[in-house]
Amino acid sequence: MDINKIKKVLIIRLSALGDVAMSIPIVYSVCRAYPQIEFTMLTSPHASNLFIEKPANLVIISAQIRGRHSGIKGLYTLYRELRNSSFNIIADLHDVLRSKILRFLFALSGCKVAHINKGRKEKRKLTTREHKQKKQLKSSFVRYTEVFNKLGFSFNETFISLFQNIATPPLPDGINISDNSKSLIGIAPFAKHKGKIYPIELMEIVVSQLSSSDKYQIFFFGSKGHEETIINEWTNKYSNTISFAGKNLGFETELSIMSQLDVMLSMDSANMHLASLVNTPVISIWGATHPYVGFMGWRQDKSNTVEIELPCRPCSIFGNKPCWRKDYACLYEITPEMIIEKIKLLINSKK
Structure with missing residues (x-):
């Protein structure tokens, strides 16, 4: 698909908290590289609170996996809710059963999809008890980037900090950690x-x-x-x-x-x-x-x-x-x- 024809991209990473956190530097970088495209991040309600000072073209949606979106029927309900947004592209950064079902349904409707290669075979060789193959594997950041590359996105990693473009948010009353002597x-x-x-x-x-x-x-x-x-x-x-x-x-x-x-x-x-x-x-x-x-x-x-x-x-x-x-x-x-x-x-x- 011509990158200039892409209007809306759905990114899927439902859990866990650390893995969602690891997606942020890559997601923010690609969003900032393509400000003309609307990106939507589908994640858990808890993890959705991590997306502080997000790019203007990034929308966060929570999947109620333990509520109305649980089970096969619930996933189909979620798909029906999402398809109304007319996504062109699906980037699956999770590759578990739930995300596989969702991307399959979107593929049937004509969306271009790509998913993360978690390197499961390499990881088994790294952690096996015998004949261990001990070597550095790709980071999750590289694996997330590869998903977007498969979909035609090319970008630099511009993320430094969630607070790189703003002053550090003030702490609530009663919390003061500043001490120049320590x-x-x-x-x-x-x-x-x-x-x-x-x-x-x-x-x-x-x-x-x-x-x-x-x-x-x-x-x-x-x-x-x-x-x-x-x-x-x-x-x-x-x-x-x-x-x-x-x-x-x-x-x-x-x-x-x-x-x-x-x-x-x-x-x-x-x-x-x-x-x-x-x-x-x-x-x-x-x-x-x-x-x-x-x-x-x-x-x-x-x-x-x-x-x-x-x-x-x-x-x-x-x-x-x-x-x-x-x-x-x-x-x-x-x-x-x-x-x-x-x-x-x-x-x-x-x-």
Whole structure:
């Protein structure tokens, strides 16, 4: 299709939060390169809140996958609602059953479609227990770009930060993180799966050592419940610490806070990607997973990763598989001193 004849493009990336976050630099870049075309992003209601300061030609639509759009019947309802927008092009950045059904229906109606190649075969070879083929795979950013390239779009990656064209949004009353006398450190100590989480007893050592210095102010990020409980125990025990865990601040406020940090310490998790979206350097800890899979944060420096090279790593794409060794050596062999040294080196390099 002639690019000049394209009027409306539907982009599909329904979940998960980190993957949607990784799509933003590419989606914003292509939108800004083609201001004459209207792009619509179909995603989850929760993830739709990530699209802050979006390009003027980008529309966000939420799919109610757990509501009226659930199941085959619900997906057909969603298709009928979407087809009224007269899309010319469908860019499937997800390639799961739901998105496959949607793009199939649009293809039947005459739309040009393209979908992401997730490299599933390569990833299986990278994570297999025997005959592992350990090499760097394409990043998700490259894979997303390839989808648009297949559809005829050519563009440069112009995204720097969600706040690159505006002043950092002001924080709500009662939240003040500025302190010119201290380096500001964010810590997001949790992830969805055990294979990604640095042992809590070791992370507490990191916290205790950093908090003992008045040169640093530590801010914790986490969700309600278990994470909030542990983090609150730390803030009660250690000085120079503040918790945002379980506060329901909203993405704009959390991202505003993250944008003002000197460094974020995170697992291979959504928080790594959120901090990346506001151009904050991240020290990322990797256990069962590996940067080779292609899930590093946007423009993050590989030298800021903390990991132990073991023959069994990576054993999992998402960190959800039980440890073959039963000891999670990939995480327990990372010492608190290794992490603290990385943080201090990064902070000192910014002075």
